[in-house]
Amino acid sequence: MIRLSKSRFVAGVQCHKQLWWKVHEPAAEELQVGKVLQDLFDQGVIVGQLAQGEFPGGVLIDLPHNAVEERVEATRAALASPAPAVFEASFFADRVFVAVDVLLKTPTGHTLIEVKSSTQIKDGHLADAAVQTWVLRRSGLTVDGVEIMHLNKEYRHPGHGSLLVREDVTEGVEALQADIPAMVAEQLAMLDGPVPDRKIGAHCFEPRECPFFDRCWPDDPDRIMTLYSVGPKKAVAYIEQGINRIGDLPVGAKLSETARRQLRSLKEDRLIVEPTLAKALEPFDGPLGYLDFETVARAVPVWDGLAPWGQSTAQFSFHEELPDGTVRHVGWLAEGPDDPRRELAIAMIEATRNARRIVTYSAFEKTRISELQRLVPELHDPLEELLGKLLDLLPVVRNNVYHPGFLGSFSLKYILTPLVPSLSYQDLVIVDGMEASVEIARLLFVAHKIPVAERDRLRQDLLAYCERDTLATVELMRTLKGLSHG
Ligand code: SF4
Known part of the structure; x- marks a missing residue:
């Protein structure tokens, strides 16, 4: 029964x-x-x-x-x-x-x-x-x-x-x-009966995304769900009007510049690079540093000042282009359950000291550094100096470049393969930020339950993942500069 x-x-x-x-x-x-x-x-x-x-x-x-x-x-x-x-x-x-x-x-x-x-x-x-x-x-x-x-x-x-x-x-x-x-x-x-019929709709996302999404929604790279910034409600509204694919959108559809570029890229089936890219890249004159964070978030906060599920930086990776054309790397990952943020801030300030400009991919690092300023007031000034060096590359890509392989997303994981096919995350054990966050938490808070050999491996896997994020941004920058030169 x-x-x-x-x-x-x-x-x-x-x-x-x-x-x-x-x-x-x-x-x-x-x-x-x-x-x-x-x-x-x-x-x-x-x-x-x-x-x-x-x-x-x-x-x-x-x-x-x-x-x-x-x-x-x-x-x-x-x-x-x-x-x-x-x-x-x-x-x-x-x-x-x-x-x-x-x-x-x-x-x-x-x-x-x-x-x-x-x-x-x-x-x-x-x-x-x-x-x-x-x-x-x-x-x-x-x-x-x-x-x-x-x-x-x-x-x-x-x-x-x-x-x-x-x-x-x-x-x-x-x-x-x-x-x-x-x-x-x-x-x-x-x-008690056979599998029922149910049309796709807003209920596929609410109150939470259905695990069977891929069974019911059309598997088409051009599907309306991949329209840039469409969101579930708008996508469902399009579907209800019979617009299932991006190519079905009427000529006069009200779309953002980025979505319009996406349409053009899909229609012409090619990479679109706006002539404005060179200008947008002007502030990124090298040599540059590249910074990326990984964080932990616990339902019950464990470090000072954190709210339930509050994110806290626990790892960074920094790549720096040197004047001789080589690249140096610094990776840092917290150890043990104690609050690592002061130590992390000191290590990060030291690692980034000589960089004139530092590239991030999204504003995430900026937000986390501002939080560190509040938490470690004695490091306020050097952190302020670091904030002044940051340049966000994501809006440059979003406003100037589109490839059909982006599938409507500008996340590093989506844009990397189309723009830098030689580099991927496929050889890594940890391949996304959510997984990294959970694994960092495991490493910091329940390390005693993990066999030593596995613990060392996990640490290396996490370091490799974060390093790949900044290396990806280094390579992405090279590609973008190449594209901007025509
Ligand atoms: S995706 Fe999930 S919620 Fe949507 S119709 Fe299919 S089973 Fe139902």
Whole structure:
């Protein structure tokens, strides 16, 4: 017998087809949990444990999730006990199983508390709490309050304010109650049948991007989703008008200069270089330095001044062109769980001291250096000097160059192969910034759980990844200068 859970119900609210695949193809490639997603789950577990700490005396239903009957029985016993709260309180009614993060006993009944590791209530959270409320009531419980407990975006480590906040969502949840029985019945009936039809649309992105996106959306390099800066809403609006490909756009469509250049590039199937490129590159007269950062972000911040999920620099790579035409490289990566930012700032100031101009690809490094200024005030002046040397290459590419292989993106990973085919990330173990961030966190905070040989390898992989980012920018600059000369 197929049953629903709160996460299945929320998936079904987003799209029946998505839910059907999740239930009938649990081993699907799209559902495999990679390092980044696993880290997100792990962060959620930490937040959940902290939330439980807010309710002293609470009892945890600590049984396997598939032991439904035992969990329900244990929950009944815990509710009958003097414990003020039950964690993972489990209920099963009408083929729906739910485990409530925190079920708090009150003088008039119970308050259901759903814990989220986000810093605000998001779409989907209400449906999640609503189906739980419905199952609890079907199980005979009085639920007279519903809350979402989430991370407080105002919190700053090491403890100014409360890390978790509770928001009352009873009204919103009550408003959904009348619809829940039909929604549950529809989902269950759908799951008992063949894969349903569902047209693509805005729901493929909301409340989160569907894992089966590539199954449903046309696999066409010219697809409207790759129009520069189109965004899901506009893309869906185009599709609803029958505009599935960029080439279908009407002649008078209101588009940005960059999107117009993209259209021309696709139509002529060639690299477009504007005559304005040479002028845009004038400030980049060499020799140049090239700087790139990698960061970590933890749900529960660990270093001073950080908010939940606040990003913090933990690694840099710097390439410097020398007057004799050679290139020198400095790589730096934090070690251990202590705040590395002061040490990083000192090493970076030293590494970049002789460079007259320093290229970054995006404004990300500028933002992080400004943060370092606030955090390490005694280094304010040398960091200010460094800020004054920065030049962002991304707008130069965006405003002057387009190749069909960019697929509507100006991220370094997308533009590198079309512009610098000799250089890629394919020979590296770590190939994107999200993965690097998660791996840095693993290296810094749980190194004791990693065998020494793997730890050394991971360190080298991270250094190699960040180094490739700045080397890519060095090569990109060479290519752009070559293109600007005609
Ligand atoms: S891509 Fe869209 S239509 Fe396809 S399963 Fe996902 S949400 Fe449903």
